Amino acid sequence: MLVAYFSQTGNTESMAEAVAEGARSEDADVVVKRIGDVTKADLEAADGIALGSPVHMGDVAVEVRSALVDWAYGKGFWRSRGLENKACAVFATGGAPSNGKEFTMLSMALGLLQYGMVLVTPYGGLGASATTGVPEHEKGVGEHELSEARGLGARLARVALRLRE
Numbered sequence: 238m239l240v241a242y243f244s245q246t247g248n249t250e251s252m253a254e255a256v257a258e259g260a261r262s263e264d265a266d267v268v269v270k271r272i273g274d275v276t277k278a279d280l281e282a283a284d285g286i287a288l289g290s291p292v293h294m295g296d297v298a299v300e301v302r303s304a305l306v307d308w309a310y311g312k313g314f315w316r317s318r319g320l321e322n323k324a325c326a327v328f329a330t331g332g333a334p335s336n337g338k339e340f341t342m343l344s345m346a347l348g349l350l351q352y353g354m355v356l357v358t359p360y361g362g363l364g365a366s367a368t369t370g371v372p373e374h375e376k377g378v379g380e381h382e383l384s385e386a387r388g389l390g391a392r393l394a395r396v397a398l399r400l401r402e
């Protein structure tokens with residue numbers, strides 16, 4: 238399993254670690270990497286890929302968007318179809334309760350679906366997300382949000398294993 242993410246202040250990184258923890262709870266081997274460090278070999282080796290981004294100006298961070306394009310054309314996965322039929326999942330963090338998390342997850346999901354990947358969601362949602370900038374709520378990533386991320390990682394691992402069989 239590969240968990241790839243972008244993070245400037247650590248919130249999305251916390252979610253990435255929780256996704257990884259969930260996948261490991263299903264006995265998956267998990268590699269967690271910042272988006273810029275992901276190699277072609279990492280992508281080839283993974284049976285499942287979780288992708289995470291903070292919300293930047295209502296949308297996915299440009300670093301994640303450009304990685305999705307690089308995977309296609311720089312790393313050649315569009316032509317090779319090397320990601321086809323692998324499992325994928327998305328997660329996001331945003332400062333405000335309702336200012337781009339869903340859209341960010343949808344944007345990443347659309348990018349991954351271009352590769353013929355199979356999107357794994359939590360029960361009743363698009364991905365795992367956290368609201369990080371509302372002090373009276375719970376600043377940073379809350380335990381219930383980490384728990385959702387763990388659940389997503391576990392489900393991703395289970396589905397990836399079935400798709401591989």
Ligand SMILES: Cc1cc2nc3c(=O)[nH]c(=O)nc-3n(C[C@H](O)[C@H](O)[C@H](O)COP(=O)(O)O)c2cc1C
Nearest residue numbers: 244245246247248249291292294295330331332333
């Ligand atoms: C350039 C920039 C733009 C942002 N735009 C939004 C936004 O549109 N909506 C939102 O909810 N949060 C926005 N935020 C807040 C971040 O999404 C939030 O703090 C997130 O948890 C940061 O994740 P990180 O710690 O992994 O970098 C923005 C932050 C930055 C730095």
